[in-house]
Amino acid sequence: MTDQGQMPPFAAHIKRTTGETAVDLQLRLRGTGEANLDFPVPFLRHMLHLFAVHGRFDLTIQATGDVDVDDHHLVEDIGLSLGQALYQALGSKRGIRRYGERHTPMDETLARAVVDLSGRPAFVLQAAFPAQRVGSFPTELVAEFFKSFAYDGRFALHLAVLYGDNTHHMIEALFKAAAAALREAVSADGDAVPSTKGVLA
Numbered sequence: 001m002t003d004q005g006q007m008p009p010f011a012a013h014i015k016r017t018t019g020e021t022a023v024d025l026q027l028r029l030r031g032t033g034e035a036n037l038d039f040p041v042p043f044l045r046h047m048l049h050l051f052a053v054h055g056r057f058d059l060t061i062q063a064t065g066d067v068d069v070d071d072h073h074l075v076e077d078i079g080l081s082l083g084q085a086l087y088q089a090l091g092s093k094r095g096i097r098r099y100g101e102r103h104t105p106m107d108e109t110l111a112r113a114v115v116d117l118s119g120r121p122a123f124v125l126q127a128a129f130p131a132q133r134v135g136s137f138p139t140e141l142v143a144e145f146f147k148s149f150a151y152d153g154r155f156a157l158h159l160a161v162l163y164g165d166n167t168h169h170m171i172e173a174l175f176k177a178a179a180a181a182l183r184e185a186v187s188a189d190g191d192a193v194p195s196t197k198g199v200l201a
């Protein structure tokens with residue numbers, strides 16, 4: 001195992017503007033779990049608040065978008081901005097654990113998240129949500145959010161709802177499990193790049 005690269009910055013600031021959305025996002029890993037979220041998708045604010053708390057991520061997001069059309073563009077662009085921030089914050093990935101996994105119950109529901117900060121994007125979600133919407137939030141956007149996050153974060157994200165009845169509980173358990181798995185994966189473990197290739201780009 002070689003020791004290439006500096007220690008990661010563990011923080012990043014992403015600013016991204018398109019014809020559909022404008023996202024300004026600051027992420028700090030190994031933080032305190034403080035969230036400052038300002039964008040017009042209430043259910044995703046709820047999910048990212050608990051994502052920050054359970055991941056011990058400091059997360060500030062100010063974003064606007066064409067939510068009069070659909071929440072889709074803004075949800076997707078927040079996901080990919082969060083992925084870009086994670087990727088930048090991890091830098092060389094030197095000194096991190098790399099893998100993380102967590103089962104998280106929420107009342108009758110059990111969710112599982114497994115991550116590998118491999119440098120290669122992969123996303124699997126096994127879940128059948130009984131409801132098409134939670135509040136005003138279309139549940140099909142859960143997959144869009146996490147896929148954008150994993151692809152632009154260039155990591156493997158495997159999510160599953162093992163069982164459950166309530167859609168709000170299922171989605172909330174997925175966000176909490178993903179946060180806790182990522183918290184483990186970015187935690188300190190030695191001072192090398194955790195790959196036999198010596199690189200996790």
Ligand SMILES: [Mn+2]
Pocket residue numbers: 046168172
């Ligand atoms: Mn809730």
